[in-house]
Amino acid sequence: MIVEILRHKKNEDKSYVQKFEYQYDDEKQTVATMLNNLNLIDDLKDIDGNPADKIAFKQSCLQKKCGACAMLINGKPGLACARRLADYGDHIRLEPLKKFPLVEDLIVDRGIMSENLKMMEVYLKGEALVNEKRNELSYEASRCLQCGCCLEVCPNYMANNGFTGMAGAMPLSRIINELNKSDLKEVSKTYNRYVYEGCGKSLACVDICPAGIKIEDLLVNSNAIAIWKRYIKD
Amino acid sequence: MINIVGSGLAGLSAAINLAYRNISCNLISVQESNRAQSVMAEGGINAALNTMGEDDDISLHFEDTLKGGAYLGEESAIRGLTENAVDIVYWLKSLGVPFESKDGKIVLRNFGGQKKKRTAYVKSSTGKMLMNALIDEARKYEVKGLIRRFDHHEVYDLLIGNSSCRGLKMRDLYTDKAYELYGPVVLCTGGLTGMFPGLTTGSRDNSGLLLSKLFLRGLELANLEMIQYHPTTINISGKRLLVSEAARGEGGRFLTYRNGEPYYFMEDLYPELKNLVTRDVASRTIYKIMNDDSCKGIYLDMTGIDKSAWTGRLSDMREELLDYIKVDIAEKPFAIEPGIHYFMGGIRVDNDHRTNIDNLYAAGECACKYHGANRLGGNSLLGAIYGGKVIGSRLVQDDNNELKETDNDYQKLNDSYSEKIRDILLSGLGIVRNKDGISDAIEKINQLLMENLKEVQFAKTVLAKAMLVSALDRKESRGAHYREDYPETDESFRKTAVASYDGDIRIEYVDLDGGKAR
Ligand SMILES: Cc1cc2nc3c(=O)[nH]c(=O)nc-3n(C[C@H](O)[C@H](O)[C@H](O)COP(=O)(O)OP(=O)(O)OC[C@H]3O[C@@H](n4cnc5c(N)ncnc54)[C@H](O)[C@@H]3O)c2cc1C
Ligand code: SF4
Ligand code: SF4
Ligand code: FES
Numbered sequence: 225m226i227v228e229i230l231r232h233k234k235n236e237d238k239s240y241v242q243k244f245e246y247q248y249d250d251e252k253q254t255v256a257t258m259l260n261n262l263n264l265i266d267d268l269k270d271i272d273g274n275p276a277d278k279i280a281f282k283q284s285c286l287q288k289k290c291g292a293c294a295m296l297i298n299g300k301p302g303l304a305c306a307r308r309l310a311d312y313g314d315h316i317r318l319e320p321l322k323k324f325p326l327v328e329d330l331i332v333d334r335g336i337m338s339e340n341l342k343m344m345e346v347y348l349k350g351e352a353l354v355n356e357k358r359n360e361l362s363y364e365a366s367r368c369l370q371c372g373c374c375l376e377v378c379p380n381y382m383a384n385n386g387f388t389g390m391a392g393a394m395p396l397s398r399i400i401n402e403l404n405k406s407d408l409k410e411v412s413k414t415y416n417r418y419v420y421e422g423c424g425k426s427l428a429c430v431d432i433c434p435a436g437i438k439i440e441d442l443l444v445n446s447n448a449i450a451i452w453k454r455y456i457k458d
Numbered sequence: 459m460i461n462i463v464g465s466g467l468a469g470l471s472a473a474i475n476l477a478y479r480n481i482s483c484n485l486i487s488v489q490e491s492n493r494a495q496s497v498m499a500e501g502g503i504n505a506a507l508n509t510m511g512e513d514d515d516i517s518l519h520f521e522d523t524l525k526g527g528a529y530l531g532e533e534s535a536i537r538g539l540t541e542n543a544v545d546i547v548y549w550l551k552s553l554g555v556p557f558e559s560k561d562g563k564i565v566l567r568n569f570g571g572q573k574k575k576r577t578a579y580v581k582s583s584t585g586k587m588l589m590n591a592l593i594d595e596a597r598k599y600e601v602k603g604l605i606r607r608f609d610h611h612e613v614y615d616l617l618i619g620n621s622s623c624r625g626l627k628m629r630d631l632y633t634d635k636a637y638e639l640y641g642p643v644v645l646c647t648g649g650l651t652g653m654f655p656g657l658t659t660g661s662r663d664n665s666g667l668l669l670s671k672l673f674l675r676g677l678e679l680a681n682l683e684m685i686q687y688h689p690t691t692i693n694i695s696g697k698r699l700l701v702s703e704a705a706r707g708e709g710g711r712f713l714t715y716r717n718g719e720p721y722y723f724m725e726d727l728y729p730e731l732k733n734l735v736t737r738d739v740a741s742r743t744i745y746k747i748m749n750d751d752s753c754k755g756i757y758l759d760m761t762g763i764d765k766s767a768w769t770g771r772l773s774d775m776r777e778e779l780l781d782y783i784k785v786d787i788a789e790k791p792f793a794i795e796p797g798i799h800y801f802m803g804g805i806r807v808d809n810d811h812r813t814n815i816d817n818l819y820a821a822g823e824c825a826c827k828y829h830g831a832n833r834l835g836g837n838s839l840l841g842a843i844y845g846g847k848v849i850g851s852r853l854v855q856d857d858n859n860e861l862k863e864t865d866n867d868y869q870k871l872n873d874s875y876s877e878k879i880r881d882i883l884l885s886g887l888g889i890v891r892n893k894d895g896i897s898d899a900i901e902k903i904n905q906l907l908m909e910n911l912k913e914v915q916f917a918k919t920v921l922a923k924a925m926l927v928s929a930l931d932r933k934e935s936r937g938a939h940y941r942e943d944y945p946e947t948d949e950s951f952r953k954t955a956v957a958s959y960d961g962d963i964r965i966e967y968v969d970l971d972g973g974k975a976r
Contacts, residue, residue: 234634250695252782257696260656264873276787284493284661286697287782290492290584305696327632334607338490347598352554352591359556363580366556366590370492395594 225309226271227258229279230319234328243271248309255318256283256293256305259330281330289436291369294376295320295330301373304330321376323383334372340388344414346395352402357446365398365442367435374429374439380422387422390429392437396443400449408455415450459484459606459861460628461639463613463668464646466494467585468822468842470592472644475850477599482855484639486608486628488663491593495661495823496842499585500702500775502567502577503550503843504836505543510564516540523837526571526736527830528937529801529952530681535809539828539837541843546843547578554589556580558771567771568707569835571736577836582702582775588839592632593786613668614868616643618675622816629868636866641856642817644849646668646842649801649823653922654880655873658798659691659700667871668916669824670804670921678814679957680826681803683929683939686833687889689740690758691797694782698797702775703835705758705787706733708767712740713757713791714747722759723747738832738938741796745889748795757791767931796889800838802806802829802938803928804958811849819853821845826954831937869914878906879922886926892943896930924965926958931955931965 227246232239246258262268263278270276275364282292286305293304296319298312309316326331354362374390375381381389396415403411430439448454459477462469465487473485487494508514517606519540524531551557551564557578559567566575580587599605610631617625617638625640645668651658652665673679689712690701711733713723725732735743747753760772768776768788776787785792805820807813807827813820822842829837886899903923911919932955934948935941953967 234632252695254695260696260873264877266872266874282493284489284495284663285498285700286662287498287694287778289498290489290493290661292489308695331632333610333632338607338609342597342601345597345601347594347601348554349598351552354551354554354556354559355562356559359559359580362554362556363583363587366585366587370490370589382589395590398554398590399594 225312225314225316227262227327228317229329230264230317231279231329232320232326239326241275244276245271251308251310253309254305255307255309255316256286258309263303269274279330280328291370291371293373294373294434296322296376301376301432303371306434323376323381324372334370336383336393337370337372337375340392340418340436341395344388344392344396344418346399348399348402349407350404353404354402358401361401361442361445362398364438365394365401368394368435369398369435371434373432373434377428377432379426379428380424385422388418390433393419393423393446394437394439394442397446400446405455408449408453412450412453415446420447420451459639459641459856460644460853461486461641462644462646463487464494464648464824465491465607465625466496466646466822466842467588467592468649468846469644469646470589470596471843471846472646472821472850473555473605474592474595474599475847477596477602479851480604481853481936482604482606482859484606484608486597486611486613486921488610488612488631490609491589493663494589495651495663495664496839497586497589498659498661498700499588499839500582500700501569501704501707502579502584502836503547503839504569504572504576505547505578505840506540506574506576506836507544507547507564507566507578508891510566510575512574514576516544518574519543519576519800522572523828523834524830524855526834527828527832528738528947529830530684530954530970531828531830532934535827538809538848539841542844542847543840546840546847550588550591551594555587555591567704568734569703570706570734570740571731571834574783575673577707579704579771580706581771581773585839612868613792615668615671616675616818618815618818621676621814623818627864629866634866636864636868638862638864640860641886642819642853644853645805645818645820645824646846647824650804652790652876653883653925654798655876656696657698657880657884659688659698660799666921667918669897670917671914673921673924673957673959674791674917676959677818678806679804679924680806680954680959681831682925683799683887683932683955684802684831684937685887686737686800686802686938687796688737688799689743689744689796690794691799692794693797699782700799701758701779704759704772705775708760708772709763710742710758710760711762713759714753714755716753721727721753736832736834737799741889744796756794758794759791760787761791762787763788800833801842802826802831802833806954809870810852811845819849821849831939869912870916871918875915876918879918883922883925887929891929891939891941893930896926900926900930920963922962924959927963928955928957928965
């Protein structure tokens with residue numbers, strides 16, 4: 225197949241497209257494995273036979289559990305370790321996510337997500353309220369990979385406009401689900417300001433989330449507690 | 459400042475426990491905590507909570523850990539680990555980990571090598587849940603300025619002189635600038651998965667390169683031959699997918715077809731623990747069955763499990779396998795095979811987690827302390843958090859918070875060289891080992907060492923050799939280390955194999971003395 229990659233050298237301003245010819249036989253092979261296989265070739269050459277640098281991208285778990293490998297695959301954000309080459313026919317195009325500062329090739333700096341969580345003070349001030357009834361929602365919220373795919377497709381998210389998207393809302397919704405009543409007021413303000421007010425509820429994020437988080441369930445719960453003040457102790 | 463390298467469970471635990479005492483630290487990692495291998499942990503964390511009406515007790519957790527480790531773990535250290543386990547799990551609960559619970563009590567599941575239900579869990583996503591809670595807890599102290607994070611920074615060398623560590627060198631992976639930080643260093647860099655790229659259940663991030671460099675600089679390592687093969691893994695694109703031990707804990711059965719008939723061999727061969735034998739025993743038995751001509755295929759059969767598990771505590775496992783291997787495991791047995799999963803060996807530390815180098819500490823999977831010759835499932839999340847806690851409650855404030863730019867003398871290692879080393883290691887360090895196999899591998903390593911290697915290649919090659927020599931020298935079978943030419947356990951080898959380097963690799967057998975590394 226032809227692999228087309230939008231590339232960018234570190235500390236330079238220009239991006240360029242480079243194409244590779246790639247063959248594979250395992251129909252389960254993923255985009256991440258393809259990139260690793262290309263990088264194994266010591267004298268990697270592009271489709272025209274010109275020497276090519278190793279392709280920079282992020283990865284860690286290779287099983288959809290860490291969110292490292294998010295990129296644009298044929299224009300759609302997704303995890304490189306989850307997408308199978310066989311689903312893309314004989315041509316695939318890889319690009320870095322667009323809403324984050326570009327670092328190198330397919331690597332972007334997603335540090336804004338942790339900065340936002342710090343700004344929103346996403347942590348528990350007192351002891352967590354956990355019980356059987358709350359557990360399922362806490363579990364769902366805690367699954368967020370901080371991959372950034374939701375921000376990429378969100379029509380309302382832009383860096384530093386105060387709205388933190390679902391990458392901000394999911395971790396916060398775990399806190400909302402487990403907080404003590406005395407902390408409700410402050411956290412409600414945070415939720416209102418950084419999530420509720422900015423979200424247009426188009427739910428584009430729900431379809432794209434590679435973890436398949438039940439985003440709507442969590443929003444309903446967070447709205448009930450933080451906006452409508454239906455706080456139930458247990 | 460205190461410099462913690464690695465922000466998985468061990469690093470986070472150390473940072474948080476330091477912050478509890480108002481002590482500040484730098485927390486440095488190649489990627490953010492969300493990407494650390496710890497998020498991949500599935501089955502659970504052990505503690506004798508005794509919530510299942512089975513009369514469990516800390517002393518039984520202690521005994522199982524010691525025995526599971528084939529008596530190579532150190533008793534005093536394991537006592538500390540198991541005594542603290544209960545507090546640690548309740549601490550995690552107080553931080554909001556949604557442990558499976560019933561009537562207000564944490565539910566425990568069975569795990570291999572343990573006679574009582576002792577493993578607390580959140581479905582098959584325990585690591586992710588623990589990490590999420592600790593990441594949030596650490597954030598509290600990031601906001602307060604007690605934890606200063608350096609994500610996307612790789613530590614590639616330490617400042618060591620006169621057998622004492624005074625700081626580290628790291629490079630910013632985004633800008634290629636290099637910096638020095640000063641003060642004591644705590645290594646929480648995870649297991650040696652990088653020695654077997656593509657063939658382990660773990661993360662690509664734990665390259666092991668720093669460890670190999672420090673070995674050349676005089677850091678002592680221990681029990682490097684002890685590599686855990688997990689009995690239930692599946693080869694997927696570019697890696698091994700773990701099928702959590704929860705699969706067996708919840709009732710999964712090993713199956714083969716002997717002369718065409720279904721044969722649940724573990725139940726036949728180990729009537730006491732049956733499918734819940736320890737990982738070393740399970741993997742070795744599978745290896746034998748695989749080489750038995752009358753048997754065909756190795757499967758895990760989960761079809762008999764209580765249906766309620768599939769919507770609740772095993773739902774995520776079922777979904778994952780449906781996605782990766784297109785089998786509904788509730789309906790059909792599926793093929794599995796043993797794969798490299800955990801490194802019991804690593805940096806030699808004493809009970810305070812000090813290494814043989816002053817001001818240098820280690821915790822988590824990179825350190826060798828609690829798991830002897832075979833780690834029990836559920837004990838390494840515990841060990842990582844406990845190790846971090848020990849360090850976090852011992853170290854004292856260091857006021858130097860300078861960040862100094864320096865020359866970037868980092869050397870890159872090609873993936874192809876890593877694979878070359880991997881293949882040699884694999885030929886010597888399989889589930890079943892013998893002198894000829896290991897010696898052949900050492901011979902190949904020696905040939906490489908005669909080539910003109912870059913320092914980073916040399917360091918990796920020397921570490922690989924140390925692993926092989928450790929396996930060659932231990933002329934007995936114990937836990938994960940099985941020598942077909944020495945199939946018996948030999949009491950005289952009930953010692954820690956300490957590897958050091960002074961131009962040559964030395965392996966010294968040191969008494970299990972409750973753990974003085976110095
Ligand atoms: C699939 C899987 C399932 C598991 N399930 C369980 C289970 O159910 N129960 C259990 O007890 N154990 C389980 N384990 C084992 C357990 O998860 C690990 O042993 C444990 O999480 C290790 O934690 P750690 O903090 O030591 O290292 P890690 O979580 O691996 O973190 C290492 C950190 O070091 C950083 N790092 C590495 N090198 C450098 C460097 N040079 N510079 C800067 N940073 C660096 C990394 O970026 C990372 O932040 C499982 C393991 C796997 C792979
Ligand atoms: S619902 Fe729409 S506006 Fe709200 S986070 Fe999702 S994509 Fe963005
Ligand atoms: S909500 Fe989903 S898409 Fe957004 S960061 Fe979390 S895991 Fe990624
Ligand atoms: S590498 Fe972890 S999600 Fe893809």
